[in-house]
Amino acid sequence: MFNTPQLEAIRYQDGPSLVVAGAGSGKTRVLTYKIAYLIEQGFRPWTILALTFTNKAANEMKSRIAGVVGAEEAKRLWMGTFHSMFLRILRTELPLLEESDPLHFPPNFTIYDQTDSNSLVKGIIRELGLDDKIYRPGSVLSRISDAKNHLVTAGEYAASAAQYQSDLRSRMPEVRTVYSRYQERLHKACALDFDDILVFTYKLFNSHPAILRKYQDRFQYILVDEYQDTNHAQHQIILQLAALPPHRVCVVGDDAQSIYSFRGADISNILGFSDAYPDCSVKLFKLEQNYRSTQTIVKAANSLIHKNQGQIHKEVFSERSVGLKIPVMEAYSDVEEAQMINKVITRLHGKEHIPYSDIAILYRTNAQSRVLEETMRKNSVPYCVYGGLSFYQHKEIKDVIAYFRLAVNPADEEALKRIINVPTRGIGQTTLNKIIGAATEHGVSLWAVLTDPTAYGMKLNSGTIGRLSAFADMVSRFIDKCNTDDAELAGRYILSESGLLKDIFSDTSIEGRSRQENIDELVAGLHDFVGLRREEGTDAVMMTDYLSEVALLSDMDRDGDDSTERVTLMTIHSAKGLEFDTVFVTGLEENLFPNQMSLSSPNEIEEERRLFYVAITRAKQHLYISYARSRYHFGKMEFSNPSRFIHDIDAQFLSMGKQQSASAAQPRPSFFGSRSSFSENHASFSDNRQQLSSEVSTRRLRPLTSVEKQSSDRFNRRTDISNTIQNNNSQSSANRTGVAFATGSIQVGQHILHDRFGMGEVVAIEGTGDGEKATVRFENSGVRQLLLKFARFKVVD
DNA sequence: GGCTCTAAAGTTTTT
């Protein structure tokens, strides 16, 4: 079941350990069983802190652990992302600090997402009279974010000569001023940004030894997955929490898969972890056997990654079958690339009966998904796109969430700015600027000015005053509602009373309909949130609880639809940690992969190469690599050469197809020389080309508009679900009904069909009356405990 | 103050 190093890694618990785990080496399984083992050894679940990279990874691991030690135990683990776990700590601790403490925050503080941060920085740049051509908000914010990742505060930043010199070189000497003001404004808005979650946690522990001690004592064992992608702040917090002997901390990762340095991830955290504890040695475990992929894939990956310098040496090997050589497919254009891939998918699905859900198409940038989607749709291949514009980033959803945020925390400046005139109520930019000016001048929140404009010297005409006070009154009612009613009731109230609902539902255009669907889905989400929490016996069902949850959600974390049969499309970054029988890695072109932005720096090229390594090691059986000779970029066609990375793989593992005839048209001489062996496709594809090309020339594909894209996406996501689960009504909140049950009506061993989790088997029942709970093992949703009083399901047998 | 039209910029990856 486990090999020797895996077993040793699982059992070791005397001190700090580092598990260097090659791709496909069963890293997640080791982590899962280590935690289960710890619990069996007597560690209580709430004394174990397990940090993962995504919420999804955490939930999956949790439900696997539940399968071993039971749902009741697994539920109590501190398991989640760095951000969600530390946010939980901050919500508990920050309100308890003295008000004079700079870290003090009331419990209802907001989390600013990147858009909020960007908008705030932009506003500050404008207020300071800086040129936003030079001070591009994005670059300024990334400097600030960089500083925060390195735990450099605004004050330290302003005092640092080195920082100043660096900013000066970028012609942005005032970044330090922006940083300081940015931080002030966050504080005034009662908000933390993403990076602050880490910075505040570090500072909290650093300046309050008693609080640090409390968590050091609580967390008897700390486990961290994907350690190669942690940043300096995260690393330091781990060191704080595991500072006391015997330093029971276990970090797991693979330096060869470090792909987030652009976000501040520091590979030296894992490379140097062996020296983290001067008073004791860190036990090193190497997992080198790959259980996922064919020998060919593993060897090809090795030959690629060995082109990089500076890594922990390991020799990943596989004992699976040798497998096929890796076809490298060349296409004329991005469209043809998509069509070739579709052709192969159709063949694999039809002749080899590979389910669509075992197939993934990976790409470097989100923009590449368009052409693929269009082609898949034309060929009726079901697909699902992950990432890109997440549900929570749609305008209408952000508007609604902004209302919610304002109702929970009226000081929230970005939320207020966003919706003060949505729907239009005659409060325009001019008035808003005056309010911001007065608020800045008096050092108070926008809300304070808004509720009493004259007190802050606002000169306004009576009409404006009336409109402002009407708005303030409305928000006050929302605040009250959020204090008394649960998230769903309050949410519905806000939607209708704000006029948003009327505004959105009076628009009958295609775009409007798409917005309406999104709003429906949001309300359904609120309903589920309240319903599920009640089912699980939690009473945290208020708007503030809901917001805490959604603030850290990304598209990757959305509901699993793994029961359905669809090809997965995602960026390579999103694919980290996943595996598929068949993987297509697309767009292997110079300037795209490696990306143009990374060409100037050897380090960044190495990171791109690691990214390619991640991509190819996702495949279990079938791996295909493709590139296009031309591709649309900003609407105009551009030609490109095959990626240098193809060359980095030992040619014996690749299948390049036959020699090209001299007459074939080439947009440009190949990277590999004019008599390239690259141009003709792998044998099994070459016969496709002619029919495909004619199709290309007759019908130029039009990129999808955002609405078409959304609705097709929705179609693709949804249809299969509603067919399999007949009474699934998650599409609409309107006809949602709970299925009521008398308690005592189900028994262990019965199968149920849950409204949301699908099919599952009842494995235990405990408690009586209103407290009666069933433990259910779901086919696709893991093991869960449901409070029968609230649970919505029906018994199947 | 609000709406419409035009111009410019943008795509690297995301908790």
Add this chain to the structure above:
DNA sequence: CTTTAGAGCC
């Protein structure tokens, strides 16, 4: 090509 920001007009 698409999205967004800004100017100009009502």
